[in-house]
Structures are given as structure tokens and as C-alpha cells.
Amino acid sequence: MTGSRAPVFASDLAALISARDAELVDIPVIQPADQFLDMAGEDLRRRIFLTENENGQSLCLRPEFTIPVCRNHIELNAATPKRYGYLGEVFRQRREGGNEFFQAGVEDLGDANRARADARSLADAIASIRLVAPKAELETLLGDQAIFEAVLAALGLPRGWQKKLARAFGNPGQLKSLLADLSSSQKNGSLPDHLTALVADGDETGLAAALEQDMQVAGLSPGAGRSPQEIARRLIEKANLASVKLPAQAFAALETFLAIRVPLQAASSHLRTFSRANEFDLGPALDQFEARVVAVREAGIEQENIVYDAAFGRPLDYYTGLVYETRALNSPDLGAIVGGGRYDRLLTMLGAVDSIPGVGFSIWLDRLEKIAGEAQ
């Protein structure tokens, strides 16, 4: 697909989306840029088309739909549960392929039955592909951020390490180098004399007071950025961590976990066996996982090839549970046809007063058109 021509199947796909109970929304092409940079990170800056209005506010051409759809929901103060669908152009600077391409998707907001909403999202995504490419050989990879975090907690790792590792989920290279770092100890840099004893004693209050004085000398406002208490707490935390080492057994368990790759319908029993063997209690995360597997079984996509990959994740800090991606096995270089996941933190980060759970997916229509052509 080149330029701004919508693919021929666009109207059929839009019809399928609204038939599946999602209200099609119109989202303006020109968007405030800050919301995207805030959520996805500065790395996005070189991939979006940025401009400014007369007042110097940063604007960009819509690089994706999820964030503006959620913002729109918050601004309308709409009732939940609510399902939104969209189909339209997005704009990104890409090394390969055009800079303008079409995406479609569904964002499902506020359904308290997360397992059911997750399964429905998967079923909607796969049905959308099947509408256009009924015979394509697909593989859907499914990961779960919550299971990974539960395993980290069960390993008995210090909190700081758990968070560090959780952030690297879905990024095998970074995870590997982090694990290597954690097997050696980390130390605080050299401290000035007046702080050394306070850190050694774990005197957080005294340390914070000393730091506040240092801040005033440096002309830093203690209320503007990192507070003296925050720095004091982390100094003491680091001093305590310096003596901890990641035991070889925990390493081995983590490696076994990350290597799990099984058909989804076998994944629950596989995870149960894994946690029994290591005497882990994966708690509500595993219950939720199992409920989702059951819901997927009931969603009418049993003939589809869905694989649970314990190491599969998306390194964005608003994903909280399910993440998935569908690829065409005959076009491995094409990348994902669909990407989706659960983002229970996103709406709060965007300014919603109440916490609103959400799950959604996007289809790359240019890629879908390609596999439809190849399957014929």
C-alpha cells in the first residue's frame, strides 16, 4: 500500500469491528505530541512527524490510536465498560515501507472481567486477520507481564532488583546483561565524610536532613525534583543490596522459566508444574492466567495456533498483563500483523481519576494486505 489509499478491505473490516460491538471513533490527525512522548518515551521523537503551533506547543501527526482513543474516553467522561474501534492512517518515519500507513483496532475499556476481555481482544484480532487472509498460516505469541513479575517475587529477590528485571521484560539482551550485573554486587560511589556514618547506620531521617542542607547549598529546591528523603532511602537501600548476591539456584529457575514456550492450552499445567518444582506460589497472577486460557478456549478460536512464550513482552511501562503479537509464518520478515496487550495503568497515567482497566490491539493493514496477497 502506498500513500493515502485505504486498502480495498477497509470498509469490510470496519463493518466487522462494529459488528463486534465496538463504536467506531474519529480521532483528529493532528495531535498534541507530549502525550505520546510521555507514554512511549523520547525514542519516539525521531519516528514521529513533529511540528509546532504559533504558541510553541508541540504537535504531531497521529503516530498511533491507543493513546488518543483513551484520552478521548477520559475527556468525554464516558461510562464504562466501553469498546472503541478505529480505522485510519497513522504517520511514522520508517526506514522501510512508507511513512503513512493504515491501522485498525479495538480498545476495550473498563471490563472488570479481565480474562474474558483478554480473550475477546485476541478473538477480535484474529477474526480481523481471517476476514482478509482466511488461509494464511499464523502464529500468535502470547506473553504475560504479571506472571513474570510473580516469578521475580517468588524468587525472593530484593524489591529493587525485581523492578529492574521487570522493566527489561521482553528485551532479552538487556535482561541478560542485567542478570550478569546482579550476580556481582553494586556499591555506592564514594560518599562525603559527613554522610558515611549516617548511611552505615541506616539513619534515614538524619541522612535526609543532611542531604537537605547540601541541596540548599547547591541552590536546589528540595521540593522541585528528587526529595532528600528519596535520595536517603535509595542510598540506604543500595548499601544493603551491596551485600546480597543472586544465588545460582534462583538464576537457574529464572532461566528455566524464560525458556518456556508451549501451546497456550498446555501452558497452565506447564506453569503449575514449574512453580511446584521450584516451590513458588505465583498467586493471583497464575489464577488470572488460567482463567484467561479457559476464556480463550471458549472464544471460538481453538483452531488457531497460539503459543505462550514466557519471555515475550513489550518494554513499555503501561503494559500490565497480557501481551500478544500475531505473525504470518510464511512472511517472517514482515513483522507483527497485529500487536496487542493489557494496559491497566495507561488511563490513570493519561489523567483518568478512577483506575480503568483496558486491553486492545492494532492491526498493520499494509502488512495484512501483503499476506492476503501472498496467500491467494
Place this chain on the structure above:
Amino acid sequence: MTITLALPSKGRLKEQALDVLEKAGLKVILPKDQRNYRAQVEGDSRIDILFLSASEIARELGYGSVDLGVTGEDLIRESLSSADERVQIEARLGFGHADVVVAVPEVWYDVSTMADLDDVAAEYRQRHGRRMRIATKYWRLTQQFFSQMHGIQVYRIVESLGATEGAPASGSADIIVDITSTGSTLQANHLKVLEDGIILKSEACLVSSRRSADPAAVAALAQRIQAAIAHG
């Protein structure tokens, strides 16, 4: 056919660039009118000298509208995406030394490496309701270093057009990415460079454009200057 050699239009960089050329036997006849930005080399009509600001030189080399130029590596890497595909560094000239560094408030005693900064950035939003802010005029270098090299995604760049080192004290940013040669400005502002926070060790370089229309002439001139530097 002539080739264009761009030189910094003012200051120490200009003087030192002219010295290097003179060592290579290229005496630049400065225009009588200081406002004139073009000059000639004594006895060599095949070289056009063009005086531009150092950052313009970087950009023009990227477009290929000048064939050779003297400018800082920091400006090359900041102004041009995939710089190595568009220009080539022919020689490091041994002046204009400056490091592009990540500096944080000294009082952040718990932060001495990029890994520490990763922790702080990850929790920043939860604690303060906004992302950690970095003041810099080097947004490309910052973004490459943080996002691609260290996998840190959650921060915001605040573009700073001057006096970047004052940003943490004025509250417009938490940390900075800036250029430093002696470190004294950072020190005066109670900032410290992270142990692994040197993004680039920059100096003035002779740089050629890969889009030049006359690569042979460019290579010959570059070689002549390289040889002069090698002989001291």
C-alpha cells in the same frame, strides 16, 4: 572544477583551523571586508573557502553542499542522522576538545552510573507525577545514549538553548546533557558527571561529505592536510 572547504567563521576554532591549513601549505587570503564570508587560497584557485558557523558546517556537509569542512564531532553526530553514511571524518585536529556528558546534581549521592539513573527514571513518574527531565541541546545524542545504548525510555528532553548547566537549580530540568572541557562550569553548578556518562569525546575534525561531486579532489586535499598534521 573547484571544491568548497568550510571553516568556522569566528573565534579560537577559526584561528586554529587556519593554522592547520597553513601547515599544509594552504595560506588563506582573508577577505578585506570582515563581513565577506568567502575567501581564496593563495596560489590555488581550485579551492573555495567558505566561513560558516560550526553547526551550519555540519549540516551543509550532510547535504553535500560543501565538500570538506572543519567542525566539532559533537555537531556532526548531533546534526546528522546516520552521520557515518553521509560524511567521513578525515582527521582529528587536536583542538576544540570537549566531552558531551551526562551530569546530575552532586547531591544525588546514590546515583553514580547510568544503571542508577535507570532506576531513578523508572520510579520518577510514580513519585512526582511527571517524567524525569533532561535539559540539553543535544537531543539526538541524548536519545541515542539513553534509549538505544542504555535502554532507558522513560524521560523527557527539555530543549535548552543556553546556560544548560543552570537548569537543575532553576527547576526547569532534573539533569543535563552538555558539553564540558574542564568540568569547572559543572562543578560551579554543583553537578557531577556519571562514571559511565561520557557520551562522546569530541574535538575539531576535518570532515568530508560522501555526496561530493569530486571525491578524488576531496581525497587529495584531505590527504594533504592529514600529512601536515602527521608531521606536526
